[in-house]
Structure formats: structure tokens, C-alpha cells
Amino acid sequence: MSDKLTEIMAHKRIEIRDRVRPVREEELSRFAAGDTGRLSRALRDSEEIAVIAEIKRRSPSAGDISAGLDAVEQARHYINGEADGLSILTDEKYFGGSLRDLWDVTDFLRDRGRPTPCLRKDFMVDPIQVLEAAEAGASAILLIVRALSIDELKRLREAADLAGLDSLYEIHSEEELETALSLDPRIVGVNNRDLSRFVTDLALSEALIPQIPDDIVTVSESGIFTGEDAGRAREAGADAILVGEGLVRAEDPAALIREFKEA
Numbered sequence: 561m562s563d564k565l566t567e568i569m570a571h572k573r574i575e576i577r578d579r580v581r582p583v584r585e586e587e588l589s590r591f592a593a594g595d596t597g598r599l600s601r602a603l604r605d606s607e608e609i610a611v612i613a614e615i616k617r618r619s620p621s622a623g624d625i626s627a628g629l630d631a632v633e634q635a636r637h638y639i640n641g642e643a644d645g646l647s648i649l650t651d652e653k654y655f656g657g658s659l660r661d662l663w664d665v666t667d668f669l670r671d672r673g674r675p676t677p678c679l680r681k682d683f684m685v686d687p688i689q690v691l692e693a694a695e696a697g698a699s700a701i702l703l704i705v706r707a708l709s710i711d712e713l714k715r716l717r718e719a720a721d722l723a724g725l726d727s728l729y730e731i732h733s734e735e736e737l738e739t740a741l742s743l744d745p746r747i748v749g750v751n752n753r754d755l756s757r758f759v760t761d762l763a764l765s766e767a768l769i770p771q772i773p774d775d776i777v778t779v780s781e782s783g784i785f786t787g788e789d790a791g792r793a794r795e796a797g798a799d800a801i802l803v804g805e806g807l808v809r810a811e812d813p814a815a816l817i818r819e820f821k822e823a
């Protein structure tokens with residue numbers, strides 16, 4: 561692990577320090593109520609390539625993407641385009657998001673009676689964040705394999721399982737794929753962006769996704785802007801793509817989601 565990701569993880573551990581406390585099993589398990597695996601199911605059930613549409617205001621690599629973005633308005637576009645899942649950045653310092661965005665979007669989805677599953681996109685390090693995700697109505701959390709020890713990965717996964725949340729294991733190398741596969745994952749995401757150097761290359765999905773067993777849901781993440789990119793991910797065998805910047809910058813995000821699915 562190096563530079564930016566190291567910096568972000570160090571910051572995250574400090575940022576949550578005041579909130580960390582023992583999280584009891586009962587606190588987590590009251591969210592599980594028969595609704596486990598909503599994101600993995602939605603991605604698997606889609607006939608075309610599934611689309612996870614991300615709400616992201618800025619990033620260390622792109623800078624400001626859309627500083628004043630209204631999370632609920634953006635979610636409305638994504639739902640109109642029939643996104644299969646939403647990814648909501650809740651990190652404030654580096655991505656301009658908040659837990660409040662997640663609460664607002666899941667409230668909006670609930671009011672519409674449309675249970676599109678939401679991923680809490682953040683740098684998870686402690687079970688308290690899993691509890692926060694469940695409370696805010698998320699269906700899944702992100703686990704960045706490179707950023708966590710095996711013990712942390714196991715601890716976070718256990719908390720997510722108790723709360724009925726899916727865990728998306730994000731990888732960026734063959735070695736990380738091995739680690740993820742040893743943890744019995746339901747969803748593995750290949751991040752095409754090198755989190756140390758910020759370059760994206762879909763060739764990484766093309767190299768790694770074919771090595772992932774069929775019963776695991778696969779996601780190609782980052783650097784997808786066009787129907788052609790989505791087509792490459794599908795050709796590589798991805799069940800889903802995760803798209804942020806391309807959709808946030810799009811004039812008509814709903815149309816772009818349809819284009820991804822038709823590719």
C-alpha cells in the first residue's frame with residue numbers, strides 16, 4: 561500500500577476515533593430481518609450488465625467533479641435510468657460526501673417504494689461504520705482489501721453479515737484477488753484505478769475478472785465513461801460496472817445508464 565491510500569486510511573482511523581466503541585451483536589442483527597444480499601441479488605438478476613451509479617462530488621484524482629451536487633436529485637436521475645444499485649460516497653474530506661447523503665437517498669428511495677440497494681462507499685476500518693451504514697439504510701459496504709489486515713477484513717465482514725449487508729471486496733491485483741477469494745466473497749470488485757498512482761486501465765478488469773469463479777458477482781469499477789467501456793467490461797465477464805465521474809458529468813445520466821446496458 562502506498563501514498564494517497566495510506567494517507568486516507570490514516571486520516572480515517574483518526575477521524576472515527578471518537579465514535580469507536582464496542583458494537584454489540586444485537587445492534588447489528590436487528591437490521592438483518594430477512595433482507596440479506598440485496599445488492600448481490602440485484603446485480604446477479606439483471607439481464608444486461610448491471611450498473612451501480614455513484615454519487616461523488618470530488619475525488620483526490622479528479623478534484624472537483626460537481627461540488628454542489630444534490631444527492632437526491634442525482635439519485636432521481638439514476639433511478640430514472642434504472643440503475644441496479646447506487647453507490648454513495650460518505651467520506652467528507654476527500655470525496656465531499658456525508659452519511660447525511662446516504663440517509664437522504666435511502667429516504668427518497670423508500671418514499672418512492674423502490675428498494676434500489678445502496679452501497680456505503682467509504683474507507684471502512686471499524687464495525688461502528690458498518691452499524692452506521694445499516695442505520696442509514698445501506699444494503700452493502702466496501703472492503704478495500706489492500707487497505708486492511710486479514711483480521712480487519714474478517715471483523716468487518718462478520719459485522720456486515722450480522723446486519724444483513726453485502727460486502728464488496730475491492731481488489732487491484734492478483735494477490736489481492738487471492739486474499740479476497742480466501743474470505744468466501746459474494747461480490748468482488750476490480751478497481752481499474754490504481755489508488756496509488758490514479759491511472760485507470762480497463763485491462764486490469766480484463767485480466768482479473770476471468771479468474772473469478774462464476775458464482776461470485778463481479779464488478780468492474782472506475783474509469784468507465786462510454787458504452788464502449790461498458791462493452792469491454794461485459795466482454796471480460798463482469799456482471800456489473802460501477803460508474804462515478806462519467807455519470808456525474810453526464811448531461812443526461814439516465815440516458816448514459818441505458819447506453820451502458822445496451823453496449
Ligand SMILES: O=P(O)(O)OC[C@@H](O)[C@@H](O)c1c[nH]c2ccccc12
Nearest residue numbers: 751781782783784802803804805806
Ligand atoms: O469515478 P469513476 O472513475 O467512475 O470511479 C467510480 C468508483 O469506482 C470510484 O469512486 C472508487 C472505487 N473504489 C473506491 C474507493 C474509495 C473511494 C472511491 C472509489
